[in-house]
Amino acid sequence: MVSHTVFDGPCVRPTVPQVASIRRCAPRHCLHLRASRLEGVEQAPPDPILGVSEAFKADTSDLKLNLGVGAYRTEELKPYVLNVVKKAERKMIDAGENKEYLPIDGLASFNKATVNLLLGFDHAAVKEGCVATVQSLSGTGSLRVGAQFIQKCIPGKTVYLSNPTWGNHRGIFSSAGVKWEYYRYFDPETVGLDFEGLMEDIKNAPDASIIVLHGCAHNPTGVDPTKEQWKQIADLCVDKNHLPFFDVAYQGFASGSLDEDAYAPRYFVDRGIEIMVAQSYSKNLGLYGERVGALNFILSSSSAAKKVLSQLKQIARAIYSNPPVHGARIVSEVVGNDDMFGEWKQEMEYMAGRIKGVRQELQDHLERINPDKDWSFITKQIGMFSFTGLTPQQVENMTNKHHIYMTKDGRISLAGLSSSKAEYLAKAIDDSVRNC
Ligand SMILES: Cc1ncc(COP(=O)(O)O)c(C=O)c1O
Structure with a gap:
């Protein structure tokens, strides 16, 4: 292993007494005397966003x-x-919040809250044990765990992304080794949805493909399907046995209402369609840097949900072990307290x-x-x-x-x-x- 010493002398391992003086020396890396073995590494382009x-x-x-x-x-x-975030944090500090590790799948009260926000409170799928949820590293991390699950547990599938889509979708699926293609989405002529193109491309995708759908407030176009169009997309997913993967990063930001903005995934579940959903609290609770989100599978059997959860935990364990605790506590405090929940809705509307x-x-x-x-x-x-x-x-x-x-x-x-x-x-x- 190469150690980055700042020893002002020949390239030899320093003795213990030298270590204290090394720290005070001006940095003159003897490593500079040789060309780096990594000189051939290609410069990556800056992130587009x-x-x-x-x-x-x-x-x-x-x-x-x-x-x-x-x-x-x-x-x-x-x-x-958000004021409600500050309020929740004060409450957490007063209660003597600790910084212990969370379990691999995250904070249980957060997982409960996040599914309630997604499906509505006390949904039958939860009561029947048909939901597998892991708290993950915001929307991006949740998508990444989902991508890795696809690669590992349902290999050979192609993921279909809207064209255009959020700039990170391609990288997330590619880096998990999952093949992706585009379906048409935006019509520059009408500056609206290319619904015919979308339907045609989803229809032509091989049966049982994975279709990534923006739950609301499509990024970057700001153009969503109407309720009638969602119905037709759901019909097509049933006919083709596709697995929809909803990306819900803006719940509340499309209409100002959390319920209204969860229309599409709720409708699909009510139609009996199994779905995957990545959720993010970056935008709607302003928790950008806390990295709080979740990956959910809503399935038609509790035994499938149990097995899926076991796989998600194994995937998460090898990538980041367990998710951060602070932001998850904020979400669970806010959603679990009627007054704070009401305040959140008002701030989001604002x-x-x-x-x-x-x-x-x-x-x-x-x-x-x-x-x-x-x-x-x-x-x-x-x-x-x-x-x-x-x-x-x-x-x-x-x-x-x-x-x-x-x-x-x-x-x-x-x-x-x-x-x-x-x-x-x-x-x-x-x-x-x-x-x-
Ligand atoms: C469509 C979409 N999905 C997911 C995300 C993930 O965001 P984050 O990882 O900050 O939660 C974003 C953020 O811009 C987004 O626009």
Whole structure:
């Protein structure tokens, strides 16, 4: 093993008395004398989403605006910690919260709460033991455990992703060794759902494929199927024996209501369709850095659920052993206490409302500045994002000329926009559309 000593001398193992002085020495790694055996490692490209935040940080302009990452900001563009989260944390500290390891599958009260939020309280599937849940590392970690499960327990399946989709889906399934393909989703002509394309592609997928569906507030398009369309997708999944894998990262952010936004997975379960669901509390409880989420299987037998759970635990154990405790306690406190639960719903409505407000303002400014173009798609789209249709060249102009940071696919996070910056953004979009 190579040790990184800072010993100012020849490359020999230091004696024990030397170790104290080594720590005080200026770092002159004798390792520098040789070329690294890892010089041939290929430079990986920056992450398409988190790389945008890095570029934003390096920009010194006062005009800069970060609309890259999907994180809620206040009107002052500051990060927001929900009051109900602070309240739950105070309660946890007063109760003498400890930092012991959780079991591999996570905090039992969190797992109960998360299934209640997903399916509605006291669902029959839970009572019958047909649900397998593991608390995992937010939405990403939950998807990753799900991907590894597919690779291990139902190998040879192809996962179908919407085109476009959240930038990390491809990497998550690829890194677990799972093959993926796209199904059509977005129609740039109508700036809406390509429902016919979606149905055709899901129909043409081999029977018993895995179909990743965004539970609500589709990222990046902000375009969801209607209830009638969900019904037809469910019919097709039954006919084709597909396994839907719902990604629920924005429950509450589409409509402002937790129940309304769980419509699709609940409908599929009520139709008797087995589903997988990854959940995240990054956005709706603002627990981004706490990494709290869950992977659920809702199955038609308790014996299958038991076996699936055993596999999920084995997978999680080898990747991260057990999940973090703090954020899971927050969720279980908030959901388990009627007053706090009510407060959460109000705060979520407020956040969703603020985003709707800036959506409208952005559209109003654009309609005033450039009335020849139809901007109505901005308020037709829902959730945190707007898929602007800006080309990569126009996106470059937004960043290089106007210091507005966004992903290359033309997605902007409206959760990072304030009323006071809406006009500046509209002018930058108009300039980019006209001149690039
Ligand atoms: C569609 C979708 N799924 C999952 C996630 C996972 O987020 P996290 O790992 O922060 O919970 C995100 C985050 O942006 C997302 O947009």
